Amino acid sequence: MKDIELNIPTYDDMLAAHVRIAPHIHRTPVLTSSFLNELSGAQLYFKCENFQKAGAFKVRGASNAVFGLSEAEAASGVCTHSSGNHALSLSYAAGRRGIPCNVVMPRTAPQAKKDAVRGYGGIITECEPSTSSREAVFAEVQAATGGDFVHPYNDPRVIAGQGTCSREFMEQTDGLDMVVAPIGGGGMISGTCLTLSTLAPEVQVIAAEPEQADDAYRSFKAGHIIADDAPETVADGLKVPLKDLTWHFVSNHVSDILTASEDEIVEAMKLIWKRMKIVMEPSSAVPLATILKNRDRFAGKRVGLIITGGNVDLDRLPWTKGA
Amino acid sequence: MKDIELNIPTYDDMLAAHVRIAPHIHRTPVLTSSFLNELSGAQLYFKCENFQKAGAFKVRGASNAVFGLSEAEAASGVCTHSSGNHALSLSYAAGRRGIPCNVVMPRTAPQAKKDAVRGYGGIITECEPSTSSREAVFAEVQAATGGDFVHPYNDPRVIAGQGTCSREFMEQTDGLDMVVAPIGGGGMISGTCLTLSTLAPEVQVIAAEPEQADDAYRSFKAGHIIADDAPETVADGLKVPLKDLTWHFVSNHVSDILTASEDEIVEAMKLIWKRMKIVMEPSSAVPLATILKNRDRFAGKRVGLIITGGNVDLDRLPWTKGA
Numbered sequence: 010m011k012d013i014e015l016n017i018p019t020y021d022d023m024l025a026a027h028v029r030i031a032p033h034i035h036r037t038p039v040l041t042s043s044f045l046n047e048l049s050g051a052q053l054y055f056k057c058e059n060f061q062k063a064g065a066f067k068v069r070g071a072s073n074a075v076f077g078l079s080e081a082e083a084a085s086g087v088c089t090h091s092s093g094n095h096a097l098s099l100s101y102a103a104g105r106r107g108i109p110c111n112v113v114m115p116r117t118a119p120q121a122k123k124d125a126v127r128g129y130g131g132i133i134t135e136c137e138p139s140t141s142s143r144e145a146v147f148a149e150v151q152a153a154t155g156g157d158f159v160h161p162y163n164d165p166r167v168i169a170g171q172g173t174c175s176r177e178f179m180e181q182t183d184g185l186d187m188v189v190a191p192i193g194g195g196g197m198i199s200g201t202c203l204t205l206s207t208l209a210p211e212v213q214v215i216a217a218e219p220e221q222a223d224d225a226y227r228s229f230k231a232g233h234i235i236a237d238d239a240p241e242t243v244a245d246g247l248k249v250p251l252k253d254l255t256w257h258f259v260s261n262h263v264s265d266i267l268t269a270s271e272d273e274i275v276e277a278m279k280l281i282w283k284r285m286k287i288v289m290e291p292s293s294a295v296p297l298a299t300i301l302k303n304r305d306r307f308a309g310k311r312v313g314l315i316i317t318g319g320n321v322d323l324d325r326l327p328w329t330k331g332a
Numbered sequence: 333m334k335d336i337e338l339n340i341p342t343y344d345d346m347l348a349a350h351v352r353i354a355p356h357i358h359r360t361p362v363l364t365s366s367f368l369n370e371l372s373g374a375q376l377y378f379k380c381e382n383f384q385k386a387g388a389f390k391v392r393g394a395s396n397a398v399f400g401l402s403e404a405e406a407a408s409g410v411c412t413h414s415s416g417n418h419a420l421s422l423s424y425a426a427g428r429r430g431i432p433c434n435v436v437m438p439r440t441a442p443q444a445k446k447d448a449v450r451g452y453g454g455i456i457t458e459c460e461p462s463t464s465s466r467e468a469v470f471a472e473v474q475a476a477t478g479g480d481f482v483h484p485y486n487d488p489r490v491i492a493g494q495g496t497c498s499r500e501f502m503e504q505t506d507g508l509d510m511v512v513a514p515i516g517g518g519g520m521i522s523g524t525c526l527t528l529s530t531l532a533p534e535v536q537v538i539a540a541e542p543e544q545a546d547d548a549y550r551s552f553k554a555g556h557i558i559a560d561d562a563p564e565t566v567a568d569g570l571k572v573p574l575k576d577l578t579w580h581f582v583s584n585h586v587s588d589i590l591t592a593s594e595d596e597i598v599e600a601m602k603l604i605w606k607r608m609k610i611v612m613e614p615s616s617a618v619p620l621a622t623i624l625k626n627r628d629r630f631a632g633k634r635v636g637l638i639i640t641g642g643n644v645d646l647d648r649l650p651w652t653k654g655a
Contacts, residue, residue: 038361059609060609064609121606279646282611282646283444283611283646286382286383286387286610286611286612286642287609287610287611288605288606288609288610288611289609319609323602323605323606323649323651324651324652326646326649326652328646328647329647329649329652
């Protein structure tokens with residue numbers, strides 16, 4: 010019954026999104042590393058959304074929402090709340106369309122992300138770093154501006170947009186056995202499920218989550234959404250809880266959820282920087298951390314990893330913090 | 333008269349090098365950044381040798397030397413002195429051929445580079461961080477091992493190898509007005525001149541150098557080699573002086589040498605990390621630093637920049653030093 014009430018995006022929505030957003034996004038490269046292949050015993054393929062416009066995959070969903078608005082809808086602009094990359098991406102997309110974008114961000118969000126949101130023309134209102142404060146402050150902002158609410162992940166337009174990433178990924182590889190993506194609110198994972206369940210249903214979708222923000226893992230095991238208020242993790246993009254739309258995809262299509270400790274995440278991040286010479290966020294290192302931790306499970310497989318973003322505060326890297 | 337005594341590599345040597353090293357190197361990608369284009373007013377193309385095998389362009393010249401040896405010559409292995417990337421690259425190439433590689437490195441070289449040399453199987457002997465100490469210690473090592481000396485830059489095999497980079501660069505772009513590359517000992521610049529003077533003589537070759545290690549700049553102005561002992565700069569790959577072979581190319585084919593301060597180099601490096609999401613060395617940031625400093629000269633031009641390497645010590649980034 011619940012599914013009927015939900016506005017679940019379809020494979021065709023994803024295809025339409027890809028056409029709509031193509032002029033505004035990069036088809037990001039897929040990189041490999043012989044060192045990391047040897048270390049993991051698997052054949053790893055990294056889809057580098059850190060090279061994406063606005064520095065993260067979230068520009069896919071945000072652009073789909075912004076460019077799908079009618080002229081009348083677009084007049085009042087858009088608004089959202091976000092721990093960072095969605096704010097950036099929505100500001101970028103709104104800027105390309107020439108409409109206003111209001112964003113509510115935790116005051117603790119990395120300064121680099123706040124600066125970048127403002128750089129794209131976004132207007133920031135700060136909240137406390139908890140889900141409850143974020144939602145309260147956002148209600149005020151939305152009432153004041155009348156902008157179209159583009160939720161960072163619990164929005165069918167956003168999920169359809171994120172799904173375009175896996176479509177490219179499959180085109181860029183000779184087939185994969187599994188795709189591992191980080192899970193926070195579940196937008197990327199849901200888009201991945203949406204696309205692969207039709208395009209390549211043989212590919213397992215595995216979500217990777219910080220131990221210290223493992224609400225999706227516990228939800229998956231319990232069979233219903235468990236939401237934490239203000240979990241703490243270096244993977245600051247993954248602190249938000251699942252919502253009904255993303256829970257639909259997680260509960261129906263995800264094969265498993267694996268977790269990694271803070272140290273394992275930072276170690277994996279540093280390994281990627283050092284060996285692949287790319288700048289990416291702590292959140293994006295969780296998939297590799299879980300793969301290295303569960304070596305037997307991935308050995309000999311063709312594994313796709315989604316490097317979700319590259320917007321890191323270079324003055325506050327996790328391994329130099331307090332140095 | 334002097335030219336006749338020198339063993340100057342030819343365009344055909346570069347072509348032969350490219351065939352010889354192709355199985356051992358990456359054809360590295362060329363990246364662009366709309367942000368940096370806007371900032372500079374130029375059309376910038378970045379040839380990303382930070383993604384190269386062993387993390388730097390130097391694997392081109394080192395592989396050409398190692399794989400050009402006869403079986404008899406190869407038996408005693410190879411040896412060299414290097415501030416880092418050449419040591420790494422020669423160790424990598426020697427490892428691929430299965431012959432020993434002895435390297436003399438300054439004890440102050442980044443730990444990450446020493447670890448990586450050992451990781452490829454290279455045997456390190458440390459010296460003091462001065463040209464004079466390096467050469468004295470090396471003489472001992474060479475006498476003891478009998479290995480073939482592969483100089484980091486003053487070697488025709490090495491220069492021919494480095495020249496393969498610009499050949500790819502021209503194939504990967506629709507033409508360039510200038511190529512800007514860092515200059516230390518002059519190996520990359522010489523290879524660039526070797527290739528472009530035949531392949532695309534209309535392209536200006538400009539060398540970029542740290543103000544604090546500007547011996548090439550002063551040599552260029554004076555018309556003869558000026559060598560400093562132990563200059564200090566964050567661009568640790570660029571501390572070594574020109575030698576007769578590289579001076580041949582610099583004095584005959586380089587259009588100009590531009591310099592940048594330490595702050596300008598670190599600022600340019602951080603800008604590339606932040607905006608392009610790639611990990612590269614301070615040395616590789618000198619070209620962008622000089623372009624941003626001489627905006628009028630480059631505005632409106634198609635400018636190729638060579639990102640020479642990505643082997644940076646992530647625990648000691650120049651903007652967090654002492655933090």
